[in-house]
Amino acid sequence: MAYLAQTQSGQPVLILKEGTSRSRGREAQRNNIMAARVIAEAIRSTLGPRGMDKMLVDSLGDITITNDGAAILDEIEVEHPAAKMMVEVAKTQDDEVGDGTTTSVVLAGELLKKAEELLDQNIHPTIIVSGYRKATKKAMEVLEKISVPVDLDDKEMLKRVAITAMGSKAVGTAREHLAEIAIEAIKQIAEKRGDRWVADVDNVQIIKKEGKSLHDTELVRGIILDKEVVHSGMPKRVENAKIALLNCPLEVEKTEFSAEIRIRDPSQMKAFLDQETSMLREMVEKVAKAGANVLICQKGIDDMAQHFLAKKGILAVRRAKESDMEKLSRATGGRIVTNLDDLKPEDLGYAELVEERKIGDDKMVFIEGCKDPKSVSILIRAGLERMVDEAERAVHDALCVVADVFEKNKVVAGGGAVEAEVAKELRKYAVQVGGREQLAIEAFAEAIETIPKTLAENAGLEQIDIMVELRAAHEKGETWAGVDVFEGKVANLWDKGVIEPLSVKEQAIKSASEAAAMILRIDDVIAASKPEEEKGKGPEGEKEESESEFD
Numbered sequence: 001m002a003y004l005a006q007t008q009s010g011q012p013v014l015i016l017k018e019g020t021s022r023s024r025g026r027e028a029q030r031n032n033i034m035a036a037r038v039i040a041e042a043i044r045s046t047l048g049p050r051g052m053d054k055m056l057v058d059s060l061g062d063i064t065i066t067n068d069g070a071a072i073l074d075e076i077e078v079e080h081p082a083a084k085m086m087v088e089v090a091k092t093q094d095d096e097v098g099d100g101t102t103t104s105v106v107l108a109g110e111l112l113k114k115a116e117e118l119l120d121q122n123i124h125p126t127i128i129v130s131g132y133r134k135a136t137k138k139a140m141e142v143l144e145k146i147s148v149p150v151d152l153d154d155k156e157m158l159k160r161v162a163i164t165a166m167g168s169k170a171v172g173t174a175r176e177h178l179a180e181i182a183i184e185a186i187k188q189i190a191e192k193r194g195d196r197w198v199a200d201v202d203n204v205q206i207i208k209k210e211g212k213s214l215h216d217t218e219l220v221r222g223i224i225l226d227k228e229v230v231h232s233g234m235p236k237r238v239e240n241a242k243i244a245l246l247n248c249p250l251e252v253e254k255t256e257f258s259a260e261i262r263i264r265d266p267s268q269m270k271a272f273l274d275q276e277t278s279m280l281r282e283m284v285e286k287v288a289k290a291g292a293n294v295l296i297c298q299k300g301i302d303d304m305a306q307h308f309l310a311k312k313g314i315l316a317v318r319r320a321k322e323s324d325m326e327k328l329s330r331a332t333g334g335r336i337v338t339n340l341d342d343l344k345p346e347d348l349g350y351a352e353l354v355e356e357r358k359i360g361d362d363k364m365v366f367i368e369g370c371k372d373p374k375s376v377s378i379l380i381r382a383g384l385e386r387m388v389d390e391a392e393r394a395v396h397d398a399l400c401v402v403a404d405v406f407e408k409n410k411v412v413a414g415g416g417a418v419e420a421e422v423a424k425e426l427r428k429y430a431v432q433v434g435g436r437e438q439l440a441i442e443a444f445a446e447a448i449e450t451i452p453k454t455l456a457e458n459a460g461l462e463q464i465d466i467m468v469e470l471r472a473a474h475e476k477g478e479t480w481a482g483v484d485v486f487e488g489k490v491a492n493l494w495d496k497g498v499i500e501p502l503s504v505k506e507q508a509i510k511s512a513s514e515a516a517a518m519i520l521r522i523d524d525v526i527a528a529s530k531p532e533e534e535k536g537k538g539p540e541g542e543k544e545e546s547e548s549e550f551d
Contacts, residue, residue: 024524029119032082032519033112039078039086040109043069047102047451048415049167050459050485065386067168068393069101070094082519089515093507098201098400099165100504103451107512110450114443115520123436129517131440134433135426136513138441139448140506142425143418146479147410147502152197158183160497161405162398164414167498169394170387174214178391181219182398185376188221190406199403205327205377206395208388211360212381217391220377222351222370223331225324227317228363229356230301233310236356241315243349243367244292245328245336249299250283250309252276277304283340284308290343294354294367296320296328298336315354317365328367330375404501414500415493416452416470417482422509423449424474448509452483459485466490 045052046067056064056075073087090101115128162179190199207224263269295316309316334349352369382388412418426445430438456466469490473481480494
């Protein structure tokens with residue numbers, strides 16, 4: 001309905017467009033909080049190593065089976081605006097640190113649940129938000145204080161971090177193998193800038209192929225192109241490859257406008273065709289002259305040029321993706337050349353081996369054995385398509401957490417240990433703050449405890465017993481006491497090797513707190529009407545519309 005106001009004389013004034021809906025005050029807050037909590041509840045059961053998986057079927061019938069928070073929220077089509085904000089929380093978490101997506105969403109949902117209880121006690125949203133902000137700041141200080149620095153050469157520690165990140169993924173016994181691959185890949189691509197390390201996960205190319213098993217997943221010190229060699233007469237294997245990277249077509253360019261060539265004599269026709277051939281031959285000569293025996297081209301290669309390249313014994317691949325070209329440049333040390341005339345011997349990249357191999361049903365070109373590649377590839381193999389996808393998500397998480405440790409080399413124990421410690425400190429801090437904000441900070445402390453609580457619940461343990469035991473352990477000063485879901489009791493998770501990067505925990509608390517604060521501050525939702533479906537087509541439809549305009 002349209003939103004109406006009345007003048008003093010009782011005359012109605014139309015303010016909002018017809019079809020606009022409006023909810024405000026407590027009703028708007030309740031609706032938003034409910035929508036956000038529904039999203040959190042939906043993925044709550046996937047948290048932790050004992051979490052369950054979700055099967056998602058999209059509108060085309062494609063199936064995804066996963067317990068990765070970001071993947072689940074990415075797949076489901078969410079309608080409510082507050083629920084969309086929860087999806088953004090997961091996306092931010094995934095983009096920033098690559099892990100902890102479920103944690104951040106579950107935490108945001110719980111913060112809103114606790115806030116709703118405070119709203120029912122007539123505590124103003126601004127006070128709750130202010131309390132939450134103070135609690136977040138204090139939580140960051142606690143995390144910083146209890147975190148432990150890591151030596152980046154300590155492979156065992158990095159391995160534990162990677163295995164913890166893959167703990168909830170269904171990759172079974174291949175975890176160690178995948179963790180080692182992830183560590184090798186990040187070590188290879190990490191660069192030192194000034195006094196800090198930078199590890200960009202995008203420099204690790206992930207190629208998926210069904211077949212064999214997870215244990216056959218391999219790291220290639222170079223790049224894999226999902227292309228085949230363009231001409232059957234070319235060599236399929238080149239050792240000590242000198243690679244030319246071209247971003248220009250090996251074709252005779254056609255004119256932009258339609259041109260007409262008048263030929264009166266057959267010999268002129270031959271001369272015209274010969275000229276085209278000699279231009280292509282000249283192009284190939286330039287490539288050969290630079291000393292290249294492998295050519296990777298981002299654009300097309302003419303059939304005649306392919307023939308000349310084959311005669312020269314040059315292995316060529318065409319229409320490579322731009323992202324692959326950039327990775328090739330980082331891996332082989334070659335420079336991408338946009339004009340053939342500029343191609344010089346020093347622009348060529350180097351690899352020990354370039355070879356076309358058949359993987360499953362497809363042919364792929366492997367460029368491997370680069371000297372010090374700043375871009376590498378991981379070829380993921382598994383028996384089922386769904387398994388390959390899940391393995392890719394597991395490897396992505398492992399790569400991200402190892403990169404996080406490189407960029408900020410501090411770690412904490414997982415399994416709810418950190419959350420329990422933060423909650424304990426926040427309760428002490430709340431008393432110091434006092435006033436109504438104290439209630440909000442205590443609510444924050446309770447909300448953060450939902451992580452160990454959910455871990456226990458998903459493992460089929462008795463929540464209350466575990467929480468009592470966990471709080472008692474932390475009161476005694478056992479900082480790393482957490483929920484051991486396999487043994488079904490509280491244990492020192494640092495000794496068990498359950499270790500996570502500090503940045504994952506920090507980001508989860510920050511993004512959950514920000515999302516909760518933003519949703520709480522909304523007290524009015526004004527939604528425009530949806531555009532109506534197009535009315536009946538044809539003359540009748542038009543007639544109906546024209547009549548209704550003057551009704």
